[in-house]
Structures are given as C-alpha cells and as structure tokens.
Amino acid sequence: MTFDALAIRKDFPIFQRTIRDGKRLVYLDSGATSQKPTVVIDAESDFYRLHNAAVHRGAHQLAEEATDIYEGARETVASFISASVDEVVFTKSATESLNLIAYAMGNALAGNRFHLTAGDGIVVTEMEHHANLIPWQQLAARTGASLSWFEVTPEGRLDLSNLDAVITEKTKVVALTHQSNVLGTINPLAAIVKRAHEVGAVVVLDACQSVPHMKVDVKELNIDFLAFSGHKAVGPTGIGVFWGKAELLAELPPFLTGGSMIETVTMTGATWAPAPKKFEAGVPNMAQAAGLGAALKYLSAIGIENIHSHELALTSYLLGKLSEVDGLSIVGPKDLHDRGGSISFTFGDIHPHDLGQFLDSQGIAVRTGHHCAWPLNRKMGVVATTRASLYLYNTEEDCDALIAGILDAQKYFGR
Numbered sequence: 001m002t003f004d005a006l007a008i009r010k011d012f013p014i015f016q017r018t019i020r021d022g023k024r025l026v027y028l029d030s031g032a033t034s035q036k037p038t039v040v041i042d043a044e045s046d047f048y049r050l051h052n053a054a055v056h057r058g059a060h061q062l063a064e065e066a067t068d069i070y071e072g073a074r075e076t077v078a079s080f081i082s083a084s085v086d087e088v089v090f091t092k093s094a095t096e097s098l099n100l101i102a103y104a105m106g107n108a109l110a111g112n113r114f115h116l117t118a119g120d121g122i123v124v125t126e127m128e129h130h131a132n133l134i135p136w137q138q139l140a141a142r143t144g145a146s147l148s149w150f151e152v153t154p155e156g157r158l159d160l161s162n163l164d165a166v167i168t169e170k171t172k173v174v175a176l177t178h179q180s181n182v183l184g185t186i187n188p189l190a191a192i193v194k195r196a197h198e199v200g201a202v203v204v205l206d207a208c209q210s211v212p213h214m215k216v217d218v219k220e221l222n223i224d225f226l227a228f229s230g231h232k233a234v235g236p237t238g239i240g241v242f243w244g245k246a247e248l249l250a251e252l253p254p255f256l257t258g259g260s261m262i263e264t265v266t267m268t269g270a271t272w273a274p275a276p277k278k279f280e281a282g283v284p285n286m287a288q289a290a291g292l293g294a295a296l297k298y299l300s301a302i303g304i305e306n307i308h309s310h311e312l313a314l315t316s317y318l319l320g321k322l323s324e325v326d327g328l329s330i331v332g333p334k335d336l337h338d339r340g341g342s343i344s345f346t347f348g349d350i351h352p353h354d355l356g357q358f359l360d361s362q363g364i365a366v367r368t369g370h371h372c373a374w375p376l377n378r379k380m381g382v383v384a385t386t387r388a389s390l391y392l393y394n395t396e397e398d399c400d401a402l403i404a405g406i407l408d409a410q411k412y413f414g415r
C-alpha cells in the first residue's frame with residue numbers, strides 16, 4: 001500500500017483553513033495535540049445530537065444507545081492495545097490516568113500489594129514528562145517511599161548500565177515513558193520489565209507518545225499498567241485511557257469515589273464494583289469516548305503499522321535535512337534506531353521562542369519551551385528547545401517548509 005498523506009489530510013477539516021494571512025498550515029505540533037478528522041468530530045457531535053443520555057443508568061432507549069456507544073468505544077480501545085475489555089478504564093487524560101494509579105497506590109492499606117511505606121522504592125527516569133514524574137514525587141512524599149531514576153545519556157538514551165542497582169528488591173513500581181515527547185527516544189522495555197518483575201515491582205508505561213504512532217500490544221510488552229490520551233491519537237480532548245492487568249485492577253483501590261463505582265452502600269461504608277467501573281466514578285466523558293472510539297477505528301482503517309512506517313520515513317528525511325543546517329543541534333538521537341517523530345533542536349543563539357514566533361509567521365506550527373520535562377532539559381544542557389513532531393498527515397513538503405523557515409529565521413535574526 002502506498003501511504004497517501006495528502007489524501008489523509010483531506011479527512012481533517014482544519015487543513016482547509018489558512019494561517020497568518022493566507023499561508024498554508026504546516027502543522028508540526030502533533031506531539032502536543034493532534035488534529036481531528038471529520039469522523040471524530042461527527043462521532044462526538046452525533047452523540048449529543050442523537051443519543052445523549054447518562055450511560056449505565058436510565059431505563060430508556062437513549063440511555064441504552066449511549067451505553068452501547070460508550071461500551072463500544074471501550075471495546076475499540078481494548079482491541080487497539082490488545083487488551084481485555086474490562087481492563088480498559090476511561091479517564092479524562094493521561095495525566096489523570098497517571099494520577100489515578102499514584103493516588104490509588106497511596107490509598108492502599110497495609111496488606112494490599114500496592115501499600116507503600118518508607119523503605120519501598122519508586123523508580124522513574126530522567127526523561128519523564130511532568131505528568132509521569134510529579135504524581136510519583138507526591139506519592140513518595142506521602143508514603144515515605146524513596147524516589148530514584150534512570151539517568152539519560154548525552155545521546156538521549158536511558159542509561160541502563162546500572163539496571164540492577166536502580167531497580168532493587170525494595171522497588172515496588174517502575175514508571176516510565178515508552179517514547180520521549182522531547183527526544184523521540186523509544187525506550188527498551190524488555191530488560192526493564194524483566195528486572196522489575198524479578199523483584200516483584202509493577203511497570204507503569206506512559207504511552208502518550210507511542211499508542212498514537214505505533215502498534216502497542218500490552219500483552220506482548222508484558223507491562224502492568226498503561227496510560228495514554230485520546231487527543232494525541234486524533235481523538236477528542238477530555239478522554240484518556242488507563243489500562244491495567246485484570247488481577248492488578250482487582251486489587252488496586254479506587255482513586256475517585258462516588259456514583260457508578262459502587263456495589264453496595266450503607267450510611268457508614270461502601271463496597272466497590274469490579275473494574276473498570278471501580279475507577280469510573282460519576283457520569284463519564286461519554287461523547288469524548290465516542291470520539292475516541294471513532295479515532296482509533298480511523299487509525300486502524302489506515303493501519304497503525306502503515307502510519308508508523310510513514311512517520312519513520314519522514315523522521316529520517318527531516319533528521320537528514322536538519323543535520324545539514326549550520327548551527328543547528330538536535331537534542332536526542334540523531335538516527336532512526338529506536339526513535340520516533342518528535343525532533344527537538346536548538347539553533348545557535350536564537351531563542352526557541354523567537355524561532356517559534358518567526359516560524360508561526362510563516363504558517364508553521366511547532367512547540368517551543370521545556371515541553372513539560374524540565375529535569376530532562378537540564379540534563380541535556382538546554383533551557384528550551386524547538387520541537388517539530390510528525391504525524392500521519394505530514395509530508396516531506398512540510399519538512400521542507402520547516403527547513404526553509406529555519407533558514408529564513410537565520411537571515412531575519414542576522415546570524
């Protein structure tokens with residue numbers, strides 16, 4: 001199959017508009033959030049237009065339809081990540097999913113396998129997005145557990161040379177990103193998962209930057225928990241996924257409590273419904289789940305492997321072009337080995353914010369700043385970077401536009 005990004009672009013209404021006085025939109029910020037195809041926009045608005053009712057509750061046709069759509073979206077998510085349907089929990093975002101597990105572990109009482117005390121260890125990495133760092137810092141502070149981490153090498157890879165010293169018999173949880181939102185690095189999970197399981201720790205994978213871009217099979221990876229956001233996978237905002245192995249979800253205490261997540265309630269106590277309901281208190285983000293279901297079906301129809309190959313080809317093309325620009329330094333791996341399409345760079349002494357503003361004036365949308373990974377920026381010796389992130393609707397023409405914009409900026413800023 002030949003991958004036709006230009007045909008795909010026609011599915012996304014936003015590409016019909018122009019930017020900054022009639023310029024073509026060159027959208028290179030999908031790592032922050034992706035654009036949405038019509039099928040997703042329609043699925044969300046059709047939910048409100050035709051089926052709106054509170055799921056799992058009403059005894060009427062609309063409630064039945066809404067429930068079917070919501071639970072249908074859960075089945076779509078489960079099949080997308082090769083999970084069982086009852087292992088898929090809807091949240092509002094990856095940030096909420098990661099807070100869910102960290103808070104739920106904090107709620108575990110003595111005797112529960114997730115109960116943490118001083119003497120237990122939590123392991124993260126230096127390349128985490130703040131969403132997969134701060135909840136663990138907070139959990140460590142609340143429980144007295146220690147927080148340790150894998151360092152990042154100057155090339156932007158995890159330093160696993162001291163694997164057995166970082167993940168020890170005390171480690172209870174290892175939380176790490178699958179693919180760095182800054183460096184594009186794809187982490188080698190097998191050795192980490194093996195060591196974590198050897199010492200009885202669970203592995204929490206932040207898959208925000210992998211699930212939208214490559215096949216993620218939770219069974220094959222043999223991880224224990226996973227989080228991602230719908231809005232980075234051509235889905236709506238306000239919907240995220242938290243996945244966990246069934247036997248672990250059964251033992252994990254709830255995070256939020258209230259309606260819809262209980263089995264029985266008295267004036268003094270309650271018991272919990274089984275997962276996934278135990279983790280979905282209140283009326284959930286139903287229209288957004290409908291949109292996410294449509295999004296993942298859309299990606300599946302194109303083929304996530306085809307999307308991945310397209311992105312790899314573009315990443316290779318853009319890395320090659322960027323490396324020819326005098327004064328530009330790529331922050332992260334410079335070849336395709338275990339890396340995806342988030343490419344961060346610095347450009348001489350032109351501040352990323354100035355470069356970003358200049359590119360914007362040309363219709364080119366990139367992200368600038370620390371990308372919610374402050375410790376990683378420090379480790380890589382940069383205050384901020386400019387990041388171009390690629391997705392299924394990008395083309396070589398987009399990459400060429402970025403390069404031309406960078407060279408124009410060089411002239412504009414007199415370098």
Ligand SMILES: Cc1ncc(COP(=O)(O)O)c(C=O)c1O
Pocket residue numbers: 031032093094095096129131132177179180181206208209229231372
């Ligand atoms: C690697 C990674 N983890 C977590 C998040 C947080 O996602 P959200 O803001 O959708 O909750 C992001 C968002 O940029 C991310 O890139």
